[in-house]
Amino acid sequence: MNIKEYEASLQQPEVPPKLNKPLQALWYAAKDNWNRAHELIQDEVDADSAWVHAYLHRVEGDLFNAKYWYKRANRPTSDETFEQEWKKIASELI
Structure with a gap:
């Protein structure tokens, strides 16, 4: 499957x-x-799951929790639009 x-x-x-x-x-x-x-994602421990988890908490508006998960994913906290970040994550994980 592609993006x-x-x-x-x-x-x-x-x-x-x-x-x-x-995904x-x-x-x-x-x-x-x-x-x-x-x-689906809350009990997963890998970096890809942590990145998605961070995104979800950013969407939720819980930036404190999102920052924790970005750190677990070894990713910078995103300042992109939700749509841009969603596509970035999906494109890299496909």
């Missing part, structure tokens, strides 16, 4: 099969299902 196919999958009612948890969480976040996205 265009991933973005196109947002028109479908179900998350595409075989996506890893970070599943981003998919749900793009579908305005923050709770499902957070459920």
Whole structure:
């Protein structure tokens, strides 16, 4: 799957099969299902998951928590728009 196919999958009612948890969480976040996205990612410990977790908390408006997760992901705190950051994360994780 490439980024265009991933973005196109947002028109479908179900998350595409075989996506890893970070990409599943981003998919749900793009579908305005923050709770499902957070459920998928909250117990994961890898850097990619931490990056998505940081993004989710930034979207939520919890910048203190977001900064913690950016640090865990070894990423700078983002100042991009949510759309720009979402696409950046998805593009790198695909």
